[in-house]
Amino acid sequence: xxxxxxxxxxxxxxxxxxxxxxxxxxxxxxxxxxxxxxxxxxxxxxxxxxxxxxxxxxxxxxxxxxxxxxxxxxxxxxxxxxxxxxxxxxxxxxxxxxxxxxxxxxxxxxxxxxxxxxxxxxxxxxxxxxxxxxxxxxxxxxxxxxxxxxxxxxxxxxxxxxxxxxxxxxxxxxxxxxxxxxxxxxxxxxxxxxxxxxxxxxxxxxxxxxxxxxxxxxxxxxxxxxxxxxxxxxxxxxxxxxxxxxxxxxxxxxxxxxxxxxxxxxxxxxxx
Amino acid sequence: xxxxxxxxxxxxxxxxxxxxxxxxxxxxxxxxxxxxxxxxxxxxxxxxxxxxxxxxxxxxxxxxxxxxxxxxxxxxxxxxxxxxxxxxxxxxxxxxxxxxxxxxxxxxxxxxxxxxxxxxxxxxxxxxxxxxxxxxxxxxxxxxxxxxxxxxxxxxxxxxxxxxxxxxxxxxxxxxxxxxxxxxxxxxxxxxxxxxxxxxxxxxxxxxxxxxxxxxxxxxxxxxxxxxxxxxxxxxxxxxxxxxxxxxxxxxxxxxxxxxxxxxxxxxxxxxxxxxxxxxxx
Numbered sequence: 398x399x400x401x402x403x404x405x406x407x408x409x410x411x412x413x414x415x416x417x418x419x420x421x422x423x424x425x426x427x428x429x430x431x432x433x434x435x436x437x438x439x440x441x442x443x444x445x446x447x448x449x450x451x452x453x454x455x456x457x458x459x460x461x462x463x464x465x466x467x468x469x470x471x472x473x474x475x476x477x478x479x480x481x482x483x484x485x486x487x488x489x490x491x492x493x494x495x496x497x498x499x500x501x502x503x504x505x506x507x508x509x510x511x512x513x514x515x516x517x518x519x520x521x522x523x524x525x526x527x528x529x530x531x532x533x534x535x536x537x538x539x540x541x542x543x544x545x546x547x548x549x550x551x552x553x554x555x556x557x558x559x560x561x562x563x564x565x566x567x568x569x570x571x572x573x574x575x576x577x578x579x580x581x582x583x584x585x586x587x588x589x590x591x592x593x594x595x596x597x598x599x600x601x602x603x604x605x606x607x608x609x610x611x612x613x614x615x616x617x618x619x620x621x622x623x624x625x626x627x628x629x630x631x632x633x634x635x636x637x638x639x640x641x642x643x644x645x646x647x648x649x650x651x652x653x654x655x656x657x658x659x660x661x662x663x664x665x666x667x668x669x
Numbered sequence: 670x671x672x673x674x675x676x677x678x679x680x681x682x683x684x685x686x687x688x689x690x691x692x693x694x695x696x697x698x699x700x701x702x703x704x705x706x707x708x709x710x711x712x713x714x715x716x717x718x719x720x721x722x723x724x725x726x727x728x729x730x731x732x733x734x735x736x737x738x739x740x741x742x743x744x745x746x747x748x749x750x751x752x753x754x755x756x757x758x759x760x761x762x763x764x765x766x767x768x769x770x771x772x773x774x775x776x777x778x779x780x781x782x783x784x785x786x787x788x789x790x791x792x793x794x795x796x797x798x799x800x801x802x803x804x805x806x807x808x809x810x811x812x813x814x815x816x817x818x819x820x821x822x823x824x825x826x827x828x829x830x831x832x833x834x835x836x837x838x839x840x841x842x843x844x845x846x847x848x849x850x851x852x853x854x855x856x857x858x859x860x861x862x863x864x865x866x867x868x869x870x871x872x873x874x875x876x877x878x879x880x881x882x883x884x885x886x887x888x889x890x891x892x893x894x895x896x897x898x899x900x901x902x903x904x905x906x907x908x909x910x911x912x913x914x915x916x917x918x919x920x921x922x923x924x925x926x927x928x929x930x931x932x933x934x935x936x937x938x939x940x941x942x943x944x945x946x947x948x949x950x951x
Contacts, residue, residue, distance in 0.1 A: 450934040453862060461929055469922035498853050498861040504878045504938040505929065505946070506889045508852040509918065512837025515803075516919035519810035519838075538790075538799065539852055542831050546803040563790040563799045563831075568860045573792050587717055589756070589797040602800050641767070642807050645800065653713060654801070657704060657760035658767075661730065664703045665768045669732075669739070 405534040405558070405613065406457065406492030410442040412620055413490070413627075425449060425457070426466040433486055434628035439474050441467065442490040443544055453499030459540040460497035464510025467544055471517035475524050484526040486631055489518070489545040492534030495565065496543070511543040518547035527634040529627055532594075532603075533612060536561045549640070550604040550630040554612045559594040566592070588650050601648015604630060680898040682823050683847060687744035690784055690823075691731035693898040694742050694905060699733035704761055712755045714794040723749045728758035730765050736906050739772070739779040741765050747786030747826035754787060754832060755794040759801020766808035766818070773815035780816040780909055783809075783839065786823070788854060789830015802831035809838045817841060817913055819905055822848040822881070823896065829854045838919050841908040842890040843901065844881030850890065851879040877940045888947045889918075 407427070414431035417440070421428050425446035430437050445457040454460030459467070471487065478484045497507060522528050530545030532553035541561065545551065553559050563569070570577045584591040588599050598606050607626055609619040637644070646654050685693060692700055704710060704725075711722040727749035731742040743762045745752045754762075762783065772779035790798035809818050820839035822828040824847030828836050833852050836842055844850060853861075855869035868874065877883060885893040891908065894900045928946045932938070 452934075453866070462926065465922050465926045465929065468919070469926065472920065472922055495861075496852060498858045498866075500858070500867045500878070500937050501932075501934060503851045503853065503858070503867075504940070504943045505932060506837075506884075506887065506943070508833035508850065509837040509889055510925070511834045511852065512806075512919040513922050513925070515806050515834055516810055516838050516917065517922070519807050522807075523811060523814070539831060539834060542799070542803055542806065542834055546799075547807060561796060561799075563795040564792060564857070565861065568857045569792045569795070571856060571860050572788075572854075583718060587714060587793075589714060590793065590795045597796055600796060600800065602796075641811065642804055645804070650797070651756070653710070653756050654760040654797075657710060657757055658764040660704045660708055660710075661761070661764045661768060665732070 404445065406442045406490050407444040409492070409531070409533045410440060410490045412615065413623065414440050421466070421470070423466050425454070425463050426470060428470045433488060434631050436483070436486070438486040438488055440488045440490060441470055443467070443493050451497065451499070451501055453502060454497040456494060457492065458495050458497040459493055459511065459514070459543050461502055461505050461507050461510045464507065464514045464543050468513030468517040471514070471521050474526065475521050478526070484524060486527040486529065487521060488627060489528065489530045489548060491530055491532045491536050491541065491545040493537060493540035493544055494535045495537045496539035511539050514543035515547055522547060522549055523640055525640065527631055529630045531623070531627065532559055532561065534558055537565070538563050549634045551602060552605045552607060552626055552630060553594050553598070553603050555594060555606045555608050556612045557593070558612060560592045561594065561597045562592045599648065600650050602645045604633070604644070679896070681896050682898045682901045683825060683845065683896045685898065686748065687729045687746035687784065687786070688731070691729055691742040691744045694782060694902050695731060695733035695735055695740065696737065700731050701733060703730040703732055703765070710757045712757055712794065714755060714797070718793055720793060726755060726757035726761070727752060728761045730761050735909065738909065739777060740782065741769055741779060742782045742784065744784040745786045750791055752787035752826045753789065753791030754798045754802055755791040756797040756801055759798060759805055763801060763804040763808045766805065766812050770808065770812040770815065773812070778816055781812060782819045782821060782905055783835070784821050784823070785828035785832055785836050786826045787828055787830070787832045788826065789832050799831060802835060805835050806838055809835060813838070813840050813913070813917065817909055819843065819908055821901060821905065822850060823901070824848040838917070840914055840917060843892045843894060843904050843908070844884055844890045845894055845896050846881050847896060848881040849875060849879045850881070850884050878943065883940050883943070887944045
């Protein structure tokens with residue numbers, strides 16, 4: 398399942414950018430410039446690299462090198478537009494099966510590589526770069542935190558091949574001392590535990606869910622729909638004075654997040 | 670005092686719970702707890718699954734002063750659900766960091782310490798834990814533009830998952846020898862990749878590669894301290910006094926990629942290999 402999906406990111410990047418040339422000769426992190434709503438945007442995707450010298454990062458996982466390359470790609474974008482009045486938009490095309498799970502990865506500090514990527518995206522957003530995350534396939538766990546979760550707006554396809562979660566089912570079952578079947582039964586009742594995109598959408602974190610004819614084999618109409626949604630998201634970001642992630646707190650299942658913030662705000666100054 | 674007496678006289682930081690850890694860091698009498706246990710912020714998602722909740726959801730927000738400077742300490746209680754981040758605990762941390770950043774924009778130089786004792790996302794709240802951690806990361810990057818955000822992981826839970834990424838965003842990171850810092854916990858690697866890749870029962874392997882001493886030696890953390898409350902506090906105060914680093918650890922993309930190019934990826938690394946590539950003498 399995860400392997401079959403992991404080429405979607407490469408396909409969507411190619412289709413949406415018209416096959417624009419890569420800015421780096423990196424096999425797993427593809428970076429290019431291509432138009433979005435009449436202006437130049439930077440597009441970034443993580444794709445499988447079957448020859449990756451780190452064996453646990455060959456199926457599109459975000460590993461040590463990929464995390465730091467994402468960081469470098471985004472930091473370069475900030476640097477290139479440092480003096481520009483209009484900061485170039487960044488589109489993260491997201492199809493990441495997971496972070497790389499391996500001993501090499503832990504030894505060399507994969508957490509720091511993913512911090513590099515997440516931090517760079519957050520810095521770009523704060524610097525005024527409009528960032529859109531487009532979930533075309535898997536958006537799993539640490540890989541999603543590193544690539545896309547810091548975006549101003551998140552858009553996903555309504556499709557069974559699109560999944561968002563914190564951990565694969567087998568590992569999540571082991572860590573929580575449950576069977577996979579018990580986990581699946583719970584996921585039907587508890588929206589944040591579900592893996593499917595419709596449950597995820599109910600959390601209010603996505604700004605839009607797109608219905609395509611076929612996300613695995615898109616036609617011209619699908620492509621136009623996605624371009625239109627990205628352009629609309631860009632316009633929405635540009636008219637929004639907030640450069641943070643507050644827009645994600647309005648969902649029906651985020652009442653506790655709102656309540657905690659309201660309570661903290663009311664007690665904050667009184668504590669001085 | 671002889672060594673035994675010194676050991677007995679030492680005020681262990683590890684043995685303190687989250688609330689008393691915060692107390693150890695802030696100036697005496699300055700601590701005020703926000704969104705505390707009497708606010709009864711029980712996780713709605715744990716309750717729905719018939720699991721035990723806690724009225725502070727395992728996170729203590731302690732506002733006060735450190736050497737007179739306005740400081741908020743966000744202390745994770747490793748004893749509750751493995752320090753895992755659910756919706757409420759994550760919102761307490763992210764919301765406090767957001768308010769601290771707002772203070773700085775209004776001219777109040779509030780700084781933050783995060784006490785990481787966490788396995789990462791609380792899997793019973795999966796996607797809301799992950800979203801909350803993304804919001805914590807966003808808030809760290811915002812606040813660290815003004816004042817240092819200092820992470821401390823003392824043990825014994827360590828710092829894993831999405832929260833290890835948050836630790837990697839901090840301006841400075843303080844660990845003890847007992848602490849472990851890594852993205853994927855040993856059990857999860859074993860589950861995903863097999864025991865040959867990582868044997869989750871091999872304690873020497875785990876601490877050798879991801880323990881506090883190793884992380885500091887490899888430049889992935891700033892200070893390895895004794896399990897001593899006074900030393901933890903003095904180290905945090907010293908790092909705040911240094912001010913912001915010239916560049917944050919998470920911004921070292923080009924040089925880390927160059928270091929990784931020196932790594933021999935064909936075999937499993939020993940602790941010395943990880944120290945070697947980052948010290949440039951491999």
